[in-house]
Amino acid sequence: MIDKELLNSLDLKDKEKIISTLDTLITQTYAVEDEYKALRASYDALQDTIEQIIESLPHAIWVIELSGEVFLQNSMAKQIVRILADIDRSKSSSEIEFMGKIYLVNITQNDSKMMISATDITEQKRAERLASMGQVAAHLAHEIRNPIGSISILSSTLLNKIPIQYKPIVLEMKKAIFRVERIIKSTLLFTKGVKISKEKIELSLLKDEIEEAYENYSFTKDIDLKINFSDDFIYGDLDTLSIVMQNFLYNAIDAIEEDHNESGVVEFSNHKDKQFDVIKVIDSGVAILDKNILYEPFKTTKTKGHGLGLSLSLEIIRAHGGKIDLLEDEKGFLIYLEHESN
Numbered sequence: 001m002i003d004k005e006l007l008n009s010l011d012l013k014d015k016e017k018i019i020s021t022l023d024t025l026i027t028q029t030y031a032v033e034d035e036y037k038a039l040r041a042s043y044d045a046l047q048d049t050i051e052q053i054i055e056s057l058p059h060a061i062w063v064i065e066l067s068g069e070v071f072l073q074n075s076m077a078k079q080i081v082r083i084l085a086d087i088d089r090s091k092s093s094s095e096i097e098f099m100g101k102i103y104l105v106n107i108t109q110n111d112s113k114m115m116i117s118a119t120d121i122t123e124q125k126r127a128e129r130l131a132s133m134g135q136v137a138a139h140l141a142h143e144i145r146n147p148i149g150s151i152s153i154l155s156s157t158l159l160n161k162i163p164i165q166y167k168p169i170v171l172e173m174k175k176a177i178f179r180v181e182r183i184i185k186s187t188l189l190f191t192k193g194v195k196i197s198k199e200k201i202e203l204s205l206l207k208d209e210i211e212e213a214y215e216n217y218s219f220t221k222d223i224d225l226k227i228n229f230s231d232d233f234i235y236g237d238l239d240t241l242s243i244v245m246q247n248f249l250y251n252a253i254d255a256i257e258e259d260h261n262e263s264g265v266v267e268f269s270n271h272k273d274k275q276f277d278v279i280k281v282i283d284s285g286v287a288i289l290d291k292n293i294l295y296e297p298f299k300t301t302k303t304k305g306h307g308l309g310l311s312l313s314l315e316i317i318r319a320h321g322g323k324i325d326l327l328e329d330e331k332g333f334l335i336y337l338e339h340e341s342n
Contacts, residue, residue, distance in 0.1 A: 059119040060103075071113060083118060086118065095121070129134035145184050165244045165274060178216040182246060194312075194319045196237035203229040203270060209242040210249055219253050222263040229270050234277045235340035240316045248281045248333060253284025255331075276322065277339060282332030291326065 051072065054061050060077035062084065064070055073081070083098045087105055094105050096118075102125050103118040148199030155177060159170045207227045214225050234241075249266060264284040271278050288294065295314045310324075317324055321338040 035298070057117075059117050062116045064114045064116065066112060066114065067176075077118070080118065084116070087118075089114070089116075127228040138228070144180070148177060148180050148184065152181065154340065156314060172218060175216050177217045179218075182243075185243070194315050196239060196240050196319050198236055198320070199238070200233050201236055201238050203232055203234060205233070205238060206241060206245060207268075209238075210245045213242075213246040213249055214253075217250060219257055221251055221255055221257060221261075224263070224265045226265060226267040227269075229268065232270070233340075234270075234337055236320050236337055237316075240319070241337075244316050244335065245279075245314040247313045248335075251309060252281065252283035252285060252332075255283055258286045259284070272339075275339065279335040279337070280332065281328075281335065282327070282330055285331065287331060288326075294326070 011012070051074075054063075055074045057076075060080055060083075061072075061074050062070055062077050063072040070081075080098060080103075082102065083096065086096055086098060087107075088094060089107060091105075092107050096103050096105055101122045104121045106117045106119075108115050152174070155170055155173050159167060159174070162170060166241055189223065195315065207229050210227055211225070245268070249268075252266040256266070261284070265284045266280070271280070271281045295311050314324055317335060322336040324336070325334045326334060
């Protein structure tokens with residue numbers, strides 16, 4: 001509050017000087033306020049940019065105060081925020097298993113804040129495990145192949161020399177050997193990679209391969225095999241396509257074996273659409289338990305099987321420029337192979 005007596009004692013020149021000073025002060029105050037607003041807007045824009053950058057990162061990010069309070073986090077971090085309780089913050093890098101996934105955790109820290117990132121490396125770890133399993137499987141397949149070849153030759157020789165009453169036993173031995181040989185062939189093909197040589201194939205040849213596989217497979221129930229192929233051709237590699245048909249046949253038989261009924265049916269048929277030759281495989285066996293792991297190598301829900309059949313089959317069909325679809329309205333699959341013109 002200005003003293004009135006002091007104000008009255010001032011002459012006009014002093015009063016004008018004071019008013020001018022006040023005007024200058026007020027102008028400077030407004031200027032400071034404008035600069036503050038501009039600085040605040042710039043800070044908010046920078047904050048938004050930082051948040052957008054953090055949000056766009058392909059892993060969970062937390063910025064944490066030294067008190068433990070979360071200062072900033074992206075949406076991915078919010079989804080797995082409970083992982084923070086499991087992180088050893090004394091380590092700059094570590095791996096943590098959380099809710100069925102594996103995360104690589106990295107921590108950096110300055111005087112006031114700590115930044116924690118968690119990257120989902122589940123698929124990378126799975127790929128590493130598959131590579132190791134593939135190497136082991138390939139080694140075992142190589143080691144087993146020669147002895148099995150010898151046993152196969154000896155069993156064929158034995159079949160021709162033993163009394164007729166013992167032949168069914170040797171025939172079952174040959175079926176078991178055929179199954180082992182098929183697993184070895186599939187394993188080596190999977191680990192080395194699929195290479196195909198396309199040619200014109202009569203469907204009757206594929207039918208013969210399926211029937212031979214059926215005759216060489218052991219099962220306990222009354223299973224009827226129906227092959228309704230047209231008198232036509234497809235374009236592909238007979239050897240690898242035969243493996244695909246065998247895999248679908250054996251999966252169907254195994255599904256029927258696990259069913260409560262004492263009999264069942266496996267049916268193969270074919271048709272054409274504008275782009276593909278289509279082979280349909282259906283069976284009356286038990287339903288597929290877990291569709292999410294259908295094509296994952298070394299994973300199976302069957303009591304019999306090695307978990308490579310469908311994975312290898314998909315790889316072979318893709319090498320043919322085709323695809324495999326799971327049927328929705330009945331138990332089975334559609335196998336698509338490109339026309340020769342494609």
